[in-house]
Amino acid sequence: MTAISTEVLLAGGYAALLILIARGLDLLARHTHGQTERFRTGGFRYDPDHDHWTCPEDQLLRPYGYDHRRRLIRYRAPAAACTACPVRALCTDSAEGREITRPVDPWPHSEAGRFHRGIALTLVVLATVIVLGELLRNHHLGELIMLGALLAGCLTTGRRLTDHLHATPGGFPAPARYQGLPPTPETDDRPDDYD
Amino acid sequence: MTAPPSADAVPHGRLLISKAWVQVAVLVVLFGFLVLGVLAYLVYRDEPPVPRQVVGDRGQVLFTGDDITSGQQVFLRSGLMQYGSIFGHGAYLGPDFTADYLHRAATIARSNEPGGDAALIADFQANRYDPATRTLRFSGPQTTAYLANERHYADFFGDPTTAKGLLPHAITDPAEIHQLTSYFAWSAWAAAAHRPGADHSYTNSWPPEPLVGNRPTADNIVWSVLSLIALLGGIGALFGVYGRYGDRLGWRGRQADTLSFRQPGEVALTPGQRVTAPFFFVVAALFVAQSLLGGASEHYRADLGSFFGLDLARLLPYNLTRTWHLQMALFWVAAAFLAAGIFLAPIIARREPRGQDRLSMILLGALIVVVAGSLLGEFFSIRGMVPASARFIGANQYEYLDLARLWQILLTAGMGLWAFILWRGLRGRLRGEHRGNLPWMFFWAALAIPVIYAIGLLSRTTDTFTTADFWRFWVVHLWVEDFLELFTTVMVAYIFVLLGVIREKVALIVVYFDIVLYSVGGVIGTMHHLYFSGAPAQHMALGAFFSAAEVIPLTFLTVEAWAFLQLGARQEAASPTPFPHRWAVMFLVAVGFWNFLGAGVFGFLINLPIVSYYEIGTGLTANHAHGSMMGVYGMLAIAMALFCLRYMIPPRLWPDRLAKISFWSLNIGLAWMCFATLLPVGILQLYHSVSTGYWHARSLKYLTNPTNSLIEWLRLPGDAVFIIGGALPFLYIAWLGLRHAAKARPATPGETEDRLFTEITGPVDR
Numbered sequence: 001m002t003a004i005s006t007e008v009l010l011a012g013g014y015a016a017l018l019i020l021i022a023r024g025l026d027l028l029a030r031h032t033h034g035q036t037e038r039f040r041t042g043g044f045r046y047d048p049d050h051d052h053w054t055c056p057e058d059q060l061l062r063p064y065g066y067d068h069r070r071r072l073i074r075y076r077a078p079a080a081a082c083t084a085c086p087v088r089a090l091c092t093d094s095a096e097g098r099e100i101t102r103p104v105d106p107w108p109h110s111e112a113g114r115f116h117r118g119i120a121l122t123l124v125v126l127a128t129v130i131v132l133g134e135l136l137r138n139h140h141l142g143e144l145i146m147l148g149a150l151l152a153g154c155l156t157t158g159r160r161l162t163d164h165l166h167a168t169p170g171g172f173p174a175p176a177r178y179q180g181l182p183p184t185p186e187t188d189d190r191p192d193d194y195d
Numbered sequence: 196m197t198a199p200p201s202a203d204a205v206p207h208g209r210l211l212i213s214k215a216w217v218q219v220a221v222l223v224v225l226f227g228f229l230v231l232g233v234l235a236y237l238v239y240r241d242e243p244p245v246p247r248q249v250v251g252d253r254g255q256v257l258f259t260g261d262d263i264t265s266g267q268q269v270f271l272r273s274g275l276m277q278y279g280s281i282f283g284h285g286a287y288l289g290p291d292f293t294a295d296y297l298h299r300a301a302t303i304a305r306s307n308e309p310g311g312d313a314a315l316i317a318d319f320q321a322n323r324y325d326p327a328t329r330t331l332r333f334s335g336p337q338t339t340a341y342l343a344n345e346r347h348y349a350d351f352f353g354d355p356t357t358a359k360g361l362l363p364h365a366i367t368d369p370a371e372i373h374q375l376t377s378y379f380a381w382s383a384w385a386a387a388a389h390r391p392g393a394d395h396s397y398t399n400s401w402p403p404e405p406l407v408g409n410r411p412t413a414d415n416i417v418w419s420v421l422s423l424i425a426l427l428g429g430i431g432a433l434f435g436v437y438g439r440y441g442d443r444l445g446w447r448g449r450q451a452d453t454l455s456f457r458q459p460g461e462v463a464l465t466p467g468q469r470v471t472a473p474f475f476f477v478v479a480a481l482f483v484a485q486s487l488l489g490g491a492s493e494h495y496r497a498d499l500g501s502f503f504g505l506d507l508a509r510l511l512p513y514n515l516t517r518t519w520h521l522q523m524a525l526f527w528v529a530a531a532f533l534a535a536g537i538f539l540a541p542i543i544a545r546r547e548p549r550g551q552d553r554l555s556m557i558l559l560g561a562l563i564v565v566v567a568g569s570l571l572g573e574f575f576s577i578r579g580m581v582p583a584s585a586r587f588i589g590a591n592q593y594e595y596l597d598l599a600r601l602w603q604i605l606l607t608a609g610m611g612l613w614a615f616i617l618w619r620g621l622r623g624r625l626r627g628e629h630r631g632n633l634p635w636m637f638f639w640a641a642l643a644i645p646v647i648y649a650i651g652l653l654s655r656t657t658d659t660f661t662t663a664d665f666w667r668f669w670v671v672h673l674w675v676e677d678f679l680e681l682f683t684t685v686m687v688a689y690i691f692v693l694l695g696v697i698r699e700k701v702a703l704i705v706v707y708f709d710i711v712l713y714s715v716g717g718v719i720g721t722m723h724h725l726y727f728s729g730a731p732a733q734h735m736a737l738g739a740f741f742s743a744a745e746v747i748p749l750t751f752l753t754v755e756a757w758a759f760l761q762l763g764a765r766q767e768a769a770s771p772t773p774f775p776h777r778w779a780v781m782f783l784v785a786v787g788f789w790n791f792l793g794a795g796v797f798g799f800l801i802n803l804p805i806v807s808y809y810e811i812g813t814g815l816t817a818n819h820a821h822g823s824m825m826g827v828y829g830m831l832a833i834a835m836a837l838f839c840l841r842y843m844i845p846p847r848l849w850p851d852r853l854a855k856i857s858f859w860s861l862n863i864g865l866a867w868m869c870f871a872t873l874l875p876v877g878i879l880q881l882y883h884s885v886s887t888g889y890w891h892a893r894s895l896k897y898l899t900n901p902t903n904s905l906i907e908w909l910r911l912p913g914d915a916v917f918i919i920g921g922a923l924p925f926l927y928i929a930w931l932g933l934r935h936a937a938k939a940r941p942a943t944p945g946e947t948e949d950r951l952f953t954e955i956t957g958p959v960d961r
Contacts, residue, residue: 007902014875021870025792032787111777112784118859119788122866129909 008143011134015150018127019157022120026161029116036112044100053100057085061100072101113164121161128154210629211700216707217631223711227718234722234734235665241731242661243385243397247329249377251338258377260329264657265583266378269371271592271656273352274514274577277521278361279893281382282398282728283811284664285594286517288360288495291812291893294402296344296376297383298890301406303343304336316408319387320396331384345376357508359895360495362578365512382660385729399735401727401808402889411808414732419805422743426799429744459775460846463942465541467551467620472843472929472936474534474559475836478527479929481566482829483922485523490914491516493872497907499899518573518597524824525595525675526566531832532679533558533613535686536641538839540620542693543634547620547942554616561609568605569598586656593663595671596651603652610645617641633703637689640682647674661729672721675828676794677713683831684709687783690838694776716744726804727811739804775841778854782834785862786827793822793869809884813892814877822869830861833925840928843936850928857924864917872910876903 004012043056053061053075059082061075079097082088092098103110131150138147210217248259270276270292279289301319308315315336323332333341351359352366352375366372385397387407395412403409488511494502495513537555541547572590575581581589588601596603617638618625624634651670654663688702697705722730722738797819801810810816837854879902884892891897 010879018870028791029788111781115781115784115862116788119862119866122863123870126867126871 004140004142004146005138008134008138008146011130012146012150015127015130016153018123018130019150019153022123022127022157022161025123026116026120029113029120033110033113033116041100046102053102055091055098057081057087059085061098066104067101071104073104075100075102117161117164121158124154124158124161128158207629207632208627210631211633212631212703212707214631216704216711220707220710220714223714224718227714230719230737231721234719234730234737237733238662238665238725238730241390242659243381243729244324244326244329245381245659246324246331249331249333249380251333251341252335253338257333257338257341258373258380262374262377263381266374266376266381267660268583268586268656269366269375270378272576272581272583272586272590273366273579274512274518274573274590274592276592276594277518277597278514280812281379282386282660282664283401284724284728285812286514287812287814287817287893288513288517288898289895290890291402292379293382293386293398294404294890294893296379297386297402297404297407297409298888299344299347300337300340300380300383301404303340304334305406307336307339312406315406319407320389322388322391324388341376341380344380345373348372348376348379357506357512358500360499360508360513362508362512366579390731393732395732397729398727399732399804401811403809403884404888404890411805412732414735415726415804415808418736418739419803422739422803425740426743458846459842459844459849460940462842463940464842464936465547465551465942467547467555467616468538468541468839469843469936469939469941470552470555470559471534471538471839472932474530474537474555474562475840476926476929476933477559477563477566478531478534478832478836479922479926481523481527481530482833483918483926485520485527486914486918486922488516488520488523490918492520493907493910493914496898497904497910499895512577515574515577518577518592519570521595522569522573522597523566524829526562528679528824528828528832529610530562531835532644532682532686533562533610535835535839536613536617536682537620539637539686539689539693540617541942543637543689544621544624546623548622551616551620554612554619558609558612558616561605561612565598565602565606565609569602572599572602573597591656593654593656593667596654596667600652600655607645607649607652610648614638614642614645631703633685633689633692633699633706636703636706637685640678640685643678644674644682647678650674659729664728665725665730668721668724672724673718675824677717677721679828680713680717681706681710683828686835687786687831716741720744723802723807726807735804739802742802776838778851778858779834779838779841781858782830782837785830785858786834789822789826789830789865793819793826797822797869797874806881809889810877810881813880813884814873815881816877818869818873818877821865821873825861825865833857833861836925836929840932843932843939844928845935845938848931848935850924850931853924853928857921857928860916860920860924861922864913864915864921867913867916868910871913872906876906879903879906 041053044061045054046052047054051063055061055077059077061077063073064076065074066072067074076099077097079095082092082094082097085091128151131147131154135144135147135151138144245260245263249257251257270281275289275292276285278286279295280286280291280293282293283291285291301315304318305312305315308318310317318334318336321334323334324330325332349367349369349372352361352372353364354361355363357363366375386400386402387396387404387409389395390397395414396409399415400409400412403411491502491507491511492513494507495516501507537551541551568588569590572581572588573592576586576590576592586599588599590599591597591603598606621634621638625638628634648670650666651674654666654670656663685706688697688705691697692699692702718741719737720742722734723742725738726735797815801807801815801819841849880892880897883897897903
C-alpha cells in the first residue's frame with residue numbers, strides 16, 4: 001500500500017466537505033421549510049395518527065377536501081365552534097369555520113424544495129467531478145481506495161438527494177383523489193398558465 | 196361576494212403596531228450613529244501622520260508629503276486599487292503594495308543590518324517621526340531599501356508586455372514611479388512603526404511579516420475570542436427568547452384569505468409604470484455586460500498571459516475589467532431598485548399624478564449619462580489620458596467608488612430625484628397615514644438611499660487613505676449592506692402584502708424587527724472593514740464585537756427570512772385564478788438561501804480579526820462578495836424585474852420556460868462559482884498566507900501556480916451556465932417588456948386599482 005499524495009488528500013478532503021455541505025444544506029432547507037409551514041400553522045397541532053389538527057382553543061379540524069392542483073388536504077373546524085370562539089377575530093373571518101391545509105407531499109415536493117435540492121445536487125456533482133478527475137490522475141492503491149470510498153459517498157448522497165425523483169417518476173405524481181375526499185369546491189381545475 | 200378593493204389602501208391615522216417597536220428602532224439607530232460619530236473623530240485624531248518630508252540616514256530628503264499624496268493619486272487614477280491593494284483594500288490579482296513593499300524593504304535591509312534579525316525588527320518598529328518638524332527619518336538600511344524598491348517598481352509598472360494583466364508600459368514616468376514608491380513606503384512605514392505609546396503599529400501590526408516583528412496583536416486575539424463568545428452566547432440567547440416569545444411577533448398563522456389574483460393583461464399600467472420597461476432593459480443589458488466582464492476578470496486568474504490566444508490586456512487590462520465589473524454590479528442592482536420603486540408607488544398610492552413618466556424618463560436619462568460617463572472616465576483614466584487636474588470628471592478609482600466626483604454628485608442627485616418621484620407618487624397616500632406605518636417606511640427607506648450614498652462624497656482622493664477609507668465604507672457597508680437591505684425588506688414585505696401573502700401588520704413587524712436587529716450590529720459593525728487601514732484599536736474592538744453581534748441577527752434573521760421568503764412560494768389559498776409570479780417568488784426563495792449562505796456563512800468565515808488578519812484581500816473575500824452581492828442583491832433585483840415585467844408582457848407571450856432556465860442557470864452557476872473555485876482557492880490562499888507569508892500568498896507567482904490555475908479553470912462551466920443560461924434569457928425577457936409595455940392596458944392618471952388580487956371572503960380587521 002502506497003502513501004496517499006497531498007493532492008489526493010486535499011482534493012478528496014474538499015470533495016468530502018462538499019458532500020457534507022450538501023447534506024447540511026439539505027437538512028437546513030428542510031428545517032426552514034418546516035419553519036415556513038409553522039408560519040401558517042402556528043399554534044395548531046397536527047395529529048398524524050388520527051389525521052386531524054387541534055387549534056389553540058382545543059377544537060378539532062377534520063379533513064374535508066382535497067385540492068388537486070396544489071396537492072393540499074384542507075381541514076376545517078366546526079362552524080359553530082368558531083362562531084362562539086372568543087379569539088375568532090385573530091383567527092378567521094370564514095362563516096364556515098377556520099380552515100387549515102396540509103400538503104400531501106412531504107419535503108421536498110414543492111417548488112422551493114426542488115430549488116434547495118438542486119443546489120445541494122450541484123455540490124454533489126462538483127464533488128463527483130473532483131473525485132473522477134483525481135481518479136484519472138492517481139492510481140496508487142491507497143488513493144484508489146480513498147477515492148473509491150468518496151465516489152461511493154457521492155453516489156449515495158446523489159441518490160438520496162434525488163429520491164423524490166425516484167419516488168415520482170417524471171416529476172410530480174399525477175393528481176389523484178386522496179382518501180376519497182372530494183375536490184375543494186372553490187377550486188376550479190383550470191390549468192395554470194405556466195404548467 | 197367580492198369585497199371592496201382594499202382596506203390597505205385606506206390611510207391609517209394610527210400606528211398599526213405597538214409604539215415600542217418604533218421607539219426601540221429609533222434608539223438603536225441613534226445609538227449606532229452616535230458611536231460612529233465618536234469613531235469618526237478618533238479616525239481623524241489617530242490616523243497615521245503624513246510627514247512633511249522623509250529624510251534618509253544622512254539627512255538627505257528621500258520624498259515629501261506631497262509625493263505621498265501625489266503617489267496616492269497616481270495609484271488611484273492608474274486603477275491600481277482595482278489591480279492590487281493598499282492596506283489590504285482593493286483587488287486581488289496584483290500584490291498588496293503595503294505588504295509587498297514591506298517584505299521587499301525588510302529583505303533588502305536584512306542584508307545590510309549588522310545587528311541581525313532582532314536589530315532589524317527594532318529598526319522597523321522604531322517610530323522616528325517628529326511631530327514638531329513633521330519629519331520622518333529612515334534608517335540606513337531603510338534608505339537603501341527605499342532606493343532599491345523604487346527601481347523595482349519602475350521595472351514592475353514599466354513592463355513592456357501585458358504579462359502582469361496591466362497595460363504595456365503602464366507607468367513609465369520616473370516622477371510618477373517616485374511618487375508611487377513614496378506612497379507604498381509611507382503605507383509600509385505605518386504598517387511597521389509602532390504608534391507612540393503602543394506596542395503595535397498604526398495598522399494594528401498588519402500585514403503579518405515576521406521579518407519586522409508584525410504578528411497578531413493582543414487586541415486582535417482578545418477581541419476575536421470575545422466576539423466569538425458574544426456570537427455563540429447571543430445566538431443561544433436569541434433562539435431561546437424567540438422560542439419562548441416568538442409567537443408574539445405576529446407570525447401566528449391566521450387563515451389565508453381566498454384570493455383572486457388579477458392576471459397580467461387585466462392589470463392596467465400607469466404611464467409611470469410603463470416607463471420602467473426601459474429601466475429594466477438597461478438593467479438586464481448592464482447585467483449581461485457585467486457578467487461578461489466578470490468572466491474576463493476571472494480569465495486573468497486562470498491564464499494571465501492570453502485570452503484564448505488574444506492579448507486582451509492591450510484593450511481591456513485586468514484593472515479595467517474589474518473596475519467595470521464592480522461598477523456595473525452596483526449600477527444594475529440600484530437601477531432595478533429604482534425602477535421597482537417607481538412601479539410599486541402607484542399600486543401603493545392607488546393613483547398617479549401626471550408627469551411621473553416624464554420625471555422617470557429624465558431619471559433614466561441621467562442614469563445612462565452617469566453610467567456611460569463614469570465607465571468612459573475610468574477607461575481613459577487607466578490609459579493615463581486624464582490629467583490630475585481633470586480628476587473631477589475623470590475617475591475616482593477608489594474600489595467601489597470608482598466613478599469620478601462629478602458622476603458621484605449626479606448619481607446622488609438622481610437618487611434624490613427618484614425619492615422625489617416616489618414622494619410625489621405617494622403623497623396622497625402618505626397624507627393622513629401614521630409616519631410609522633408601511634407607506635411611510637417605504638418612503639423613509641427610499642430617502643435613506645441617496646442620503647447615505649451622499650456620505651461617500653466625504654471620501655476624497657487627496658485625503659489620507661485612512662480617513663478616505665472610513666467614509667468609503669459608509670457606502671460599501673452601510674449603504675449596500677444596511678440601507679439597501681432595509682429598502683429591500685420594506686419592498687419585499689410590501690410586495691407580499693400586495694400579493695396577499697401576509698397582512699400589513701405582520702409586514703410592519705418584519706420591517707421593524709429587521710431595522711432593530713441589523714442596526715444593533717450592522718451600523719457599528721461597519722468598522723469590521725477597518726481593522727488594519729490605520730484606524731486605532733478601538734475600531735477593531737468595536738468593529739469585531741458588533742459585527743459578530745451582526746452575525747447573530749444575520750444567522751437568525753436569514754434563517755427566518757429564508758423561511759419567510761418561501762411563504763410566497765407556497766400558495767395554499769383556494770384561488771380561482773393562477774398565481775402569476777411563480778419565478779419572481781422563486782428568485783425571492785433564492786435570495787433567502789443566498790442571504791444565509793453568501794452573506795451569513797461566507798461573511799462570518801472572514802469576519803473575526805484574527806482570520807481577517809491573514810485573509811484580507813484574498814479569495815475568501817471574493818467568495819463572500821459573489822455569494823452576497825449576486826446571491827442576495829442580484830437575485831433580488833431580478834425578482835423585482837420579473838415581478839414588474841410580468842404585467843408588461845402579454846400573458847400569451849410570457850416566456851415562462853426562459854424564466855425557469857434563467858432561474859436555474861443563475862443559481863447553479865453561482866453555486867458552482869463559489870464552491871468550485873472561490874471557496875477552495877480562498878482556503879488554499881489563507882493556508883499559504885499563514886504558513887508561508889501574506890505577501891507571498893498575494894504574489895502573482897503564487898496566484899498563477901498550476902494548482903490555482905487548474906482550480907480557476909474549473910470555474911468555466913459555472914460561468915458559462917451563468918452567462919448563457921442565466922443572464923441572456925433575462926435580457927430577452929426584459930426586451931419583451933420593452934417591446935410590449937407601451938401596449939399594456941393603460942390606466943389613466945388618477946385613480947388606479949390598488950392591490951394585485953381581490954379578496955373573496957371580505958375585508959377583515961387587522
